[in-house]
Amino acid sequence: MSPYELWISFYTMMRKDVVRLFRIWVQTFLPSVITSSLYFLIFGTVLGSRIGQMQGVNYMTFVVPGLVMLAIVTNAYSNSSFTFFQSKFFMRSIDEILVSPTPPWLMIAGFVSGGVIRGVLVGTLVLLISIFFTGLRLAVANMLVILLFAILTALVFALAGLVNGVYAKTIDGINIVPTFVLQPMVYLGGVFYSIHSLPQAARYVTYINPIFYLINGFRYGFLGVADIPLWVSLTVLSGLIVALIAINWYLIRKGLGLKQ
């Protein structure tokens, strides 16, 4: 395929998913808006005032990047795991792509694109809600860093969700990971607290959690402070992205769960 044809194929996959996202917006955009509003109400307003300051800012401001990140992670992940799973399981419409000249790497890009878009869009919505709850007093140290980390986060978890979608044999197979792996990872990754408030042993556990690197870069973008330097976050994330692309490429090229 020529570069133009590759682009058309990519655009087709992306467009199809974006159309779907907006058609079923109640399922795709609304849930995170509601849960994050609840978080802001409970953690920010009710409990936040008792917690006081964290890393030199009031708790509400501290927790905003975490909530935006949580929304990006869960939406990007579930989008690509679900769309991939349903297209291979439900009427096997993935055959439409498999019989076409679209190469495996482009298929990955196509399936991941919807997850990235949904992650970033829902993240933006949650950010808007947080501005509402914090009364426009939200700190923004570096908009570019925020955007970069939002996209990287969405990319990492859309890719991870795709791996999940490839392996899943039943619908439970795509629900288990978000509940038992993703949620704990997010909660323990320093989204709601600074690791400086953790005992030493717990800090080491945090260092192997990719969420920690994402939230740090992200929080740096908002607050201008982070637990670790920005370049460390970027290096870890780039490594993760490369590894996840390689895994997906291997699985899809081999046709795991796709071809008998």
Added chain:
Amino acid sequence: MNALTINDLKKTYSNGVVALSGVSLAIPEGDFFALLGPNGAGKTTLIGITAGLVNKTSGTVSVFDYDIDRRPEKARTLLGLVGQEINFNPFENPIDIVVNQAGYYGIPRKVAIPRAERLLADLGLADKAREQSRTLSGGMKRRLMIARALVNEPRFLILDEPTAGVDVELRRGMWEYLSGLSARGLTVLLTTHYLEEAEQLAKHVAIINKGQIIVNGTMQDVLAMHDGDGAAENGFRGGRLEEVFLRLTAEK
């Protein structure tokens, strides 16, 4: 040139079922080729491997001399597939299904939309183009699959039981449509359990049984194997091809 060249193709599924045990087959360009065989003979497996939906165990397959392993993109660009099972998203509209399929081949929407509309109209689906495809009848779904398979203007069309569940009148209409395509130079590979259909349409015919080709030749040659004996077995009388088929695939 051959539209399809298959050499010593073998397929053993992961559960140990041997679906193809050394199949070789050539379909010349412009041919209308019928691949016949009883249920479970290996037809869909052979087609799946050719179209890139099933991994083969060994052997080689080329589409217009493009090896499906070494030049998969070229091979697939020249191919259109109407699969045995309905495999589109029932919540999408026919027009979207066909236009998106074109997209996967790198055909932009401004080219694909008029083309899809024309194909759907040709196949009698113009007034259904913008309704959810789950509301289509069984025969309409088949025709939607044909429209989808033609949107990339393939030179080789594979149809795996396209007339299953299609009523007599529509089936005739479909034959006419396929003959028209064939007359314009499209190479067609058809599987069907309606043997009179194959007899009407095909120039060449192969019969596959238990993963092996047992007969392969022109329709005349195969029909000439009909000897008039053994006819009206069990009191039924079929077409000539049907009787040859039954004799050759009968359990010994």
